Each structure stands twice: as C-alpha cells, then as structure tokens.
Amino acid sequence: MGEEAARNYEFGPFRLDTGQKLLLRAGEVVPLTPKAIDTLLALVNRRGEVVEKEDLMRQVWPDTIVEEGGLAKNISLLRKALGDDADESQYIETIPKRGYRFVAVVRPVGEPKKPPFLSPKKAGLATLALAVVALVVYLIVQRGFGPQPIRSIVILPLQNLAGSDDAFTSGMTEELRTFLGTITALRRVHYPAGKYEGSEADIARQQKVDAALFGSVNREGNRVRVTVHLVQAATGEYRLNRHFEGELGGYMELQSKVAQAIVQEIQIHVKPQERARLASFRSMQPEAMDAYFQGMWFLNRRTGQDLLRAKEYFQQAIAKDPGHARSHTGLADVYALLGSMPYDLLEPKEAGKRAREMAELALRKDASLAEAHTSLGYVKLSFDWDIEGAEVELRRAIELDPSYATAHHWYAHTLIAAKRFREAEAQIRLAQESSPLSLIIGLGAGWCAYQAGDTDRAIEQYRVIIARDPLFISTHFVLGLALAQKNQLPEARASLGKAVEMSGGQLLTAVAALGWVQAKAGDRAGAQRCLRDLAAVEAHRYVPALYRAVIYQTLGDPHQARSWAEKAFEERSEYLVYARVEPLLSGLREEPWFRDLMSRHGLSR
DSSP states (O other): OOGGGEEEEEETTEEEETTTTEEEETTEEOOOOHHHHHHHHHHHHTTTSOEEHHHHHHHHSTTSOOOHHHHHHHHHHHHHHHTOOTTSOSSEEEETTTEEEEOSOOEEEEOOOOOOOOOHHHHHHHHHHHHHHHHHHHHHHHHTOOSOOOOEEEEOOOEETTSOOHHHHHHHHHHHHHHHTTOTTSEEEEOOSSOOOSOHHHHHHHTTOSEEEEEEEEEETTEEEEEEEEEETTTOOEEEEEEEEEEGGGHHHHHHHHHHHHHHHHTOOOOHHHHHHHHOOOOOOHHHHHHHHHHHHHHHHOOHHHHHHHHHHHHHHHHHOTTOHHHHHHHHHHHHHHTSTTTOOSOHHHHHHHHHHHHHHHHHHOTTOHHHHHHHHHHHHHTTOOHHHHHHHHHHHHHHOTTOHHHHHHHHHHHHHTTOHHHHHHHHHHHHHHSTTOHHHHHHHHHHHHHTTOHHHHHHHHHHHHHHOTTOHHHHHHHHHHHHHTTOHHHHHHHHHHHHHHTTTOOHHHHHHHHHHHHHTTOHHHHHHHHHHHHHHTTTSOOOHHHHHHHHHHHTOHHHHHHHHHHHHHHTOGGGGGTTTOGGGHHHHTSHHHHHHHHHTTOOO
C-alpha cells in the first residue's frame, strides 16, 4: 500500500491518527495539545531527516510569528508523552543548532476497506493467489527470512554535539570505519565531513548501497558517548538506534562494541578471525588518543604546513603510547608525503628511511593492519622504486580491507608506474567508489587519466575539483600541466601562476612547472627567473634536482640538463619512478643518456 493512502502511523506502542489528529497508546488517547500533535506530524512525515527549527515553526504556526521557545515546549511535551529522553532518544533526536529528527521505525497503516464482490471465476483466482501467499509465508517462516542483510553501507561523519574539537569527532568516525574494515564482506563508502543534501537514506540510495550509518559523539571531560543509527536505503526504516558510553581511555572498547552491534544487525557473513578481531581491543591513554586524532586531522588537510603539524602530533602519540600501531602508520605517511611531490619538505632518502621504519614498526605491532601494508607499499614504490614489492604490499592491504580507498589509490599509482593503465583506471575507480567526495582521490583520478594520455578527461576532472574547492592549490598545478600537454600555454601559465601565488612561492613543483611552460613557450627570461627562484630557496630547504633538469632540457641546454638529471637519480627523487610514463619527462626520455640512467636504476622495465 502506498504511504499516501495511509491515515495512521505506528511506531513503538503508539499509533498516530492523522485524520483525527490523535496519538493513541494501546487504544487509549494520549493527551496532547493540537500544536504538539502538529509538531509530531511534521516530524513523522519527514522521519529520518533533520527538520530545521525554522521549517518546523513555519509548518506548525504558518500564520503566526512565534519564538523558538514555543517549539521547544512542544518538543518537551512530546518527549514526556512518548516517554522519551533527550539524552537517550528513541523517538525525537535533537540536532544541535539545527533542529530535530524522528528516529524511530515508522509503519504506515491504511484504513481497512470493504472486500469487493468477486465472481466465481475471480474467486477461484483469488483462492489461488492466497495459496501462493500462504506458500511464501511458509517459506519465510521455515527459512527464517527476516530483514534483508546489509552488504554495503555509506558511513556519514559523526556529528559533534559538544560544538568543538572537530579533530576528535573526525577521529572517532575514522576509528569506526577502521573497525568495520575488519569485515571484508562489507563494502563501505566513506563520506567526508560537511553539510550534505537530503536524508541519510537518500544518500545511501545515491551511493548505491544498502544502508547509511550515522550518529553523533558527545565528549564531556574523560567521558564519551556515541550514538549510532543505521537506516535502510530501500525503505527508510531504522535498523539500529543505539547509545554507547564509556571512559575516554577505553574508546577502542567502545568502538568495538559499536562495530559488533552494527555487524549483528546487518546480518552479514563474518569470518571467525574477523569476529575475533572485532572483539579485541586495547586501552589507550586519552592524551595519546587526542594526539593521534589531531595528527590524522592535519594529515588529511594535505598542505605542507599541516603535514609538519601532523608529524608533531603523531610523535606525541607514539611517545605516550608506543604500542599504538596506527600512530606509526600515520607518521610513516607523513614522512613519505614530506619527501614526495608536491610537498618536497624532506630529502627523499631521509623521507624513505623514516617512513619505512615507521611502517615496519606498525607491522610488527599488528601484521593484519591494512594501513601499515599500504604505507609500506608507498615507500617501496616511491623511494625504493620497487614496483613489484609495492604491488605485493598494496594487494595485501586490499585483501585485508577491500574498501580502504587509500590502498586502491596508491595501487593505481603503482600500476601507472608499470604502464598498466587499464588496471590503474579500475583501481582509482574503486578508490572513488569508497570515498566519492575525497579531493585527494579525485585529483588522483585526473592524474591517472593524464598519465594514460587522456588529457581531456584529466582537465575535465581537475575543473570539477576546482569548482568544489577553488582553494585546493595542488589542483591548479596539475591542471596547468595538463593544459600544457594540450599546448594551451597561456591557460597553463595562468593556472600554474595561480598555484605559485596561492602558495606564496612555496609550492616548488609549481614554480618549476611554470619555468618549464615558459621555456616551452619561448620565454627564456621567464624560465630563467623560475630557475633563480628555485636557487634562492635552496639554502633553507630541499629543492629536487629533477625540476631544474626539466627546465634546462626544454631551454635546449643538454649539459645542465644531464648534470641535474644525474643528481636527481643520486637523490632518488620519488617522482622518477614514473620516468617511463610522465609526459613532463618526454623530452628527457628522448636523450640516450637519460634512458641509460633509467636502465642502470631499474626503471626501464
């Protein structure tokens, strides 16, 4: 029966009669004011959605201007009538600074109709239909068919009820994602923080998954309270409404309980070793946990200065809790990125050494940690130039956690280095499916298209990212590279110049690329100016030799190009692992001496 035909709704022991505007419990009328009933109706009609306070007041008092206190009074009356609790919401959840959400499972109930007159022929058909229905019911009872199992979910960011410390809330969301990553049969889609349109069930349908997981975190001192909801995409019904509370130091036990409750509800196959891992947890010092969450917060912001801050926080977390494996993987990723383009804040040999130490330490503490295998895979790719070894680690990471977007992303990079473009495209697509709104992974999708020679698609992808976040500096840099490959040199100059300006000249890879484009356009003075800018900062920070090799080669100075290229190989510049495919290096690849360098360092296979 369509919901539009329903006159009543049932939830818990209650029935809401929309025609007579009555709330009943066990057939008895629950006394409520007309405006309180109107408020309840407005919430039930949009169950599962956050109803803004202003919308509620307009619906309940359409012709009157009222204060917010009138709405709060109605909500208080409803909670009292429903036996609800603002802190233990079973029916009406408060969304701080926004409004309210009706979270209980609601069943639309229509009015009974008189049975129509059936001819003998139609009666026979009806009897047959009833027999079929009876058989279906019998099979349901005998085979135990209940709620459909959930095999895929979108994890929405937990809301911060305390109104501050977004790093803590983001960290709790990531920890929940990690715990659920234990279940290899469960496909997860990770949604980033920010405002999203539509209900949670709508988002689940958009992402083509079975359910949405969402909730809130409230931290008071050393106590933390997590509320989780699981809503079915197809029906909008709630499969889970639970609260979990505990000490901050035992947050991993808390997350374990949350994950186990979710797994129990979704009725998915869980391997014995996965169930054991879900149930295992360790305590952690609150100060170490805070430092780890802050480290992840700054790591995910992906600017050079944020990476340096992330390094400090991960070091603090390790000092306070040396046994926490993921603090080591976080620090490994920081070191690796600091030694990589476009950050270039640490010499590659030093970056690779430190990143490897941290990744291997993490694996010694937990060999089943997908993040640790991913970190080591990136080290093997970027600093060892060991494509086969990187592939082994990244495939192991994906085996442990098939929905870990970063593993798919870095595996795509590995496949690009091996010139396996179709496989790389498949991996970056899996990364996007797991984290559809990630700017970093979106950038990676454009980069994979660029490396494979599909420059038009790369440019289109980069422009989509810029439309979403014009302040994401790296996108302007890679867009400039792609435009230069199309020989759209004025546009390439503008895009690269914007990246240089936005970074205050600190994004050296953009400075170098601008010099390359100036040389390509015949502007020798502009290219020489970029070379001087690179030399000027060399006294106080690392400048990759490869950057100057590219500019000199384009200027037609083979002696300087060869000298700087040899130094780049000596430095073990991480970007040389893409020497076989990177369009920016096409001029150097034409030189026999460069191909000889590639062969001597195992990069020509």
